[in-house]
Amino acid sequence: MKSFVFVVFFVCATAFAAEQLQCEHKKVDVPKDWLDMVDPCVEKMRGQIQEELKAAMQYMAMGAHFSRDTINRPGFAKLFFEAASEERQHAIKLISYLLMRGELTSRVSQLIRRNLVPKLTSWPSGVAALKDALRLEASVTKKIRDVIIVCESNPTQYNDYHLVDYLTGDFLDEQYHGQRDLAGKVSTLEKMMEKHGALGEFLFDKKLLD
Amino acid sequence: MKAFIVFVTLCSIAFAIEGEYCYTDVVRACQTTNKLSTSPINCTAKYGAIDAVEEGLQKYVNHHFLRSFEYLLMSTHFANYEKNRPGFEKLFRGLSDGTWHDAIELIQYITKRGGKMNFDLVSKEVKEEEVSEPNFELYELSAIAKALDTHKRLALEAHMLHSEAARKTSKYHDPEISSHLEREFMHKHRDIIRKLAGYTTDLNSLLVGPDSSLSLYLFDEYLQKE
Numbered sequence: 001m002k003s004f005v006f007v008v009f010f011v012c013a014t015a016f017a018a019e020q021l022q023c024e025h026k027k028v029d030v031p032k033d034w035l036d037m038v039d040p041c042v043e044k045m046r047g048q049i050q051e052e053l054k055a056a057m058q059y060m061a062m063g064a065h066f067s068r069d070t071i072n073r074p075g076f077a078k079l080f081f082e083a084a085s086e087e088r089q090h091a092i093k094l095i096s097y098l099l100m101r102g103e104l105t106s107r108v109s110q111l112i113r114r115n116l117v118p119k120l121t122s123w124p125s126g127v128a129a130l131k132d133a134l135r136l137e138a139s140v141t142k143k144i145r146d147v148i149i150v151c152e153s154n155p156t157q158y159n160d161y162h163l164v165d166y167l168t169g170d171f172l173d174e175q176y177h178g179q180r181d182l183a184g185k186v187s188t189l190e191k192m193m194e195k196h197g198a199l200g201e202f203l204f205d206k207k208l209l210d
Numbered sequence: 211m212k213a214f215i216v217f218v219t220l221c222s223i224a225f226a227i228e229g230e231y232c233y234t235d236v237v238r239a240c241q242t243t244n245k246l247s248t249s250p251i252n253c254t255a256k257y258g259a260i261d262a263v264e265e266g267l268q269k270y271v272n273h274h275f276l277r278s279f280e281y282l283l284m285s286t287h288f289a290n291y292e293k294n295r296p297g298f299e300k301l302f303r304g305l306s307d308g309t310w311h312d313a314i315e316l317i318q319y320i321t322k323r324g325g326k327m328n329f330d331l332v333s334k335e336v337k338e339e340e341v342s343e344p345n346f347e348l349y350e351l352s353a354i355a356k357a358l359d360t361h362k363r364l365a366l367e368a369h370m371l372h373s374e375a376a377r378k379t380s381k382y383h384d385p386e387i388s389s390h391l392e393r394e395f396m397h398k399h400r401d402i403i404r405k406l407a408g409y410t411t412d413l414n415s416l417l418v419g420p421d422s423s424l425s426l427y428l429f430d431e432y433l434q435k436e
Contacts (some may be wrong), residue, residue, distance in 0.1 A: 022422040058412045064317045064327035069255035097287045108287045109346045112279045117329045
């Protein structure tokens with residue numbers, strides 16, 4: 001690998017050959033006046049991208065657990081795998097927003113770190129996992145609110161109206177709808193399981209496949 | 211307890227020959243008046259050599275996730291206003307999406323074969339990458355070169371898993387796993403690798419000369435339509 005990097009560098013950088021590969025191009029001088037996001041807010045947003053991916057991997061672990069032959073809850077697995085991809089989409093949406101505002105021109109390599117391994121990997125029942133999912137969503141909601149707080153009234157006193165509106169109207173909206181849906185599922189399932197434990201979970205799981 | 215372990219080992223040895231342990235367990239379970247265990251021990255989906263390959267598959271899943279995030283970073287870099295290469299953004303985003311979905315598919319496959327997922331495992335070489343803090347903010351040609359290398363490594367890892375499952379001793383022989391890897395991964399890898407190699411060929415000739423930025427602009431337009 002090292003030698004490969006060297007070769008690429010060599011090919012790109014040497015001025016020996018008459019016909020030379022030009023891989024790098026000059027940095028263009030684009031006016032910076034339009035870049036109006038402030039550091040504490042950008043940092044919070046970068047952190048939130050990591051949080052969304054963490055949530056994605058936690059959902060991934062739920063999907064993996066309920067896919068097992070000895071658990072056999074394909075409906076739950078489907079729900080959680082889809083939730084995992086959805087969380088990843090949220091991270092990508094946040095990235096796209098920062099790019100639109102002219103951010104992420106540097107330190108992109110450090111944007112996603114390798115500490116996304118899910119903490120929990122098994123659940124005693126479907127209800128327990130749904131409750132954990134609801135807690136996870138609640139904690140993500142709280143973190144989005146924290147981003148809003150910093151981006152609205154940070155030490156630099158710069159109110160980022162547009163971002164705050166986007167987070168409130170788009171992200172929080174989805175969070176609250178998602179949480180209501182999960183809470184409803186917890187209620188229904190727990191009621192079904194009160195008298196018909198195993199059968200309740202079985203039927204609920206198949207319902208999730210629809 | 212010891213006797214039990216010996217019994218279980220004997221069972222697993224005899225399993226391949228006899229193959230009726232689920233049934234005998236169920237018969238036993240149905241006869242007892244108090245149901246001690248809800249899961250008869252020998253009624254899993256496991257057969258063949260999944261145990262021998264499981265760990266390798268788990269690592270393979272985790273490597274996919276890591277690569278997916280790296281491709282996402284490369285895509286992000288090309289999407290900032292300074293780079294402004296929507297075609298390259300799309301190319302790397304596609305690679306990120308692909309490895310992400312392959313990882314999910316692979317988890318489902320492991321569980322289909324009676325295995326479970328372990329998110330902690332990565333190979334030693336992949337673990338060591340962390341020390342060097344790799345850079346994903348690259349110029350166009352170097353980025354494609356990196357992606358080509360990365361995808362070749364993924365392809366070769368599938369080869370390795372395939373050879374694990376293709377050994378002829380019964381403990382390791384599992385044509386179902388080999389076939390699955392071939393069908394779901396290997397042909398796809400072949401196409402991606404060929405495509406990326408083709409791009410490096412193109413850029414290698416397009417970037418020659420005093421001003422290659424117009425070439426890159428047009429190549430990016432081409433990538434947008436791909």
